[in-house]
Amino acid sequence: MVLSPIAKAQTEQNFIINYDIRYDVQDSGETLVSQTTTITSLKNDVVPTTYSFKTRYLDVYDIVAQTNGKKTEVRNEMPGKNETVITVPFSTYSIGEGKQNIVTMTYKTKGIASRIGDVWNIYIQGIDTPETTTVYNIVLSVPPSMGPKIFVSPAPATEKFENGKNNYYFTKESFSSKGVTAAFGKYQSLNYQIKYQLKNNRILGSVYEVALPPDIQNIQQVRYESIDPKPRKIRLDKDGNALALFWVGPKSNLEVKLTGSAKIMGRQINPDFGGRITDLPKDLVREYTKNQRYWESNHDEIKNFAASLLDPNLNVSQNTKRVYEYISSNLTYDQTAASQNLVTRKGAVAALTQRGAFTCMEFTDLFVATSRAMGIPAREINGYAFTNDNVGKPISISLKGGDTLHSWAEYYDPFYGWVQIDPTWGTTSGTDYFTKLDTNHFAFVIKGKSSEYPYPAGAYSFSDDEKLVDIDFSGTSNSDEEFNPVLTVTKSININPLKLAQGYNRYIIDNTSGYFIYDLQGKTLAPGQKTGIYLKNGQTNVSIKDFRNKSYSVKIL
Structure with a gap:
């Protein structure tokens, strides 16, 4: 918001706003x-003649304004694409040093709150306030009907429930020039249908492996309603991906159709509370700091860059935030990527050392490689990200048939566990995608052991002209159904003499519930996955947990 026609420098010299x-x-x-704007003159010989502010991508209507208590006409102009300038002329004004001129204004807009699926997203644009501004108070008032708070960023100075609404108070100190982002709702729900088209050109039959959307504890719960045809086997890899195995005959094609639903939860962290680097689990450091293609953590350029950012006095999240902030401030996004038939992945070294514009792959690669060079476990996620703003929140992995995917990153903090962040959207939207990720990111694969495998949904195709991924954020998802652990049990031969002597029987458990289940005698089972367990004579129930770590006792005998 600026005073017009006085330039910004002159404004700061002449007024406190x-x-x-x-x-x-x-x-x-x-x-x-x-909105109430109070303009205090610092000199005797200057007065404000008009007050104006500019917005982008915001349709403003029903504007009513007063200057010094008297109604005045308002000019609502659109000088550029997606740009609105509201100008309020002063009908009367007070003259003299220390005199105040007050502009009061009300208006309506439908561009601040928008619903995607089951989640309400709120965005208040940030502004650059003059240095002389001493008071900048904002109140965001949200009705309870929008659901519980998922996140509000930056953190408000105070939160209160008043007059039947949830109110979030920001001051100049707590408000960010990047604005306020918030999300409300229990969780995001969606339905999906994915086709995996497998082609075997060999003269012999072969087993092919495809990656199904994974569960991510406390973040993403998936349900497989049907897999047609049924896989020979489902296994979990070290990154938590569910890999389904299918037999494809010689010189044959096989189309696999997966139908399901998902719940996506939001989470917000405070980097100041992150865990110490010395507390990182050694097995994760050993596995997830390795040099890989595109994640060249051993390259001198990456090592020197990481060393320049690493502060041993800061915790894990504070150090990775420094990497994120460098990327979001220095890399340029290639807005033409989504329209290109083929986008070549360049990797972390190229993103750091070469000029030009890059895609989400390089933003992610540079974050992963630099974090790894710091000794902090990091990996990549590929998936679907819903956006209605291709400039502010672009997606750039173009696949055959018109499917487009997105790439983002995650790092491991000893206090928070794995934390997902999006350096690309942090750059292009100008909002915070480090302390929280919105609920519109649906992960298809997690890449940590390898920078290139497994392939995400949408990458398995017969031809170039068929869309393979269909995601519906309609807000009427089948994921509203409650978690219902259904296990099928078959008694097996117990060949373990020690277990036999202790009175145990062996059983094969088949997870037929459609959901991932956790901590079944220390094991995680994907839908359709089988495992062997031991039960004592007379024992009829097993204990399991869901993705939110809630415990269940399930009768199986």
Whole structure:
């Protein structure tokens, strides 16, 4: 927001400008904005003649304004694409040093709150306030009907439930020039249908492996409703990917159709509470700091860059935030990538040392490689990211048939566990994608052991002209069904003499529930996966956990 026609430098020399703004979000998502701007003159011979502010991608209507208590006409202009300038002329004004001129304004907009599926997303644009501004108060008021808070960033100075609404208070110190982002709802729900097209050109039959969308504890719960045809076997790799094995005959094609649903939870972290680097699990450090193609953590350029950012006095999240901030401030995104037939992945060294524009792959590669060079476990996620803003939140992995995927990263913190971040959208949107990830990121594969495998859904195709991935964020997902652990049990021959002597029987457990189950005698089972367990004579129940670590006792005999 600026005074017009006085230039910014002149404004700061001549006036103190303070703001009080309230964003009152309605159940429908329409927002009533009430704004009071107090302009204090620092000199006797200057007066404000007009007050104006500019917004982007925000349709503003029903504008009512007053200057010094008197109604005034408002000009609403669109000088550029997706740009709106609101100008308020002063009908009266006070003259003299220390005199105040006050602009009060109300307007409505539908561009601040938007619903995607089951989650309401709120974005209040940031502004660059003059140095002389001493007061910048913002209140975000949200109705309970939008659901529980998933995240509010930056953290508000205070939170209160008043007048039937949840109110979040920001001051100049707590408000960010990047604005406020928030999300409300229990979780995001979606339905999906994915085709995996397998082609065997060999003269002999062969087993092919495809990656199904994984569960991610406390973040993403998937349900497989049907897999047609059924796989020969499902196994979990070290990164938690569910890999399904199918037999494809010689010189044959096989199309596999997976139908399911998912719940995606949000999480917000505070980097100041992160764990110490010395507390990182040694097995994770050993496995997830290795040099890989595209993640050249042993390259001198990457090692020197990582050393320049690493501060041993900071914790894991504070150090990785420094990597994220460098990337979001210095890399340029290639906005033409989504329209290209083939995008070549360049890797971390190229992203660091070469000029030019890059895609989400290089943003992720540089974060992963640099974090690994710091000794911090990091890996890549490929998946589907819903966006209605291809400039601010672009997707750039173009696959055959028109499917487009996105790449983002995660690192391991001893306090928080694996933390997902999106350096690409942090750059292009100008908002915070480090302390929280929105609920519109649906992971297809996790790449940590390898920078190139497994392949994400959408990468298995017969031809170039068929869309293979269909995601529905309609808000009417089958994932609303409660977790229902269903296990099929078959008694097996116990050939373990020690277990026999202790009175145990052996059983084969088949997870037929459609959900991932956890901690079944220390094991995780994907839907359709089988494992052997031991039960004492007379024992009829087993203990398991769901992806939120909730315990269940399931009767199987």
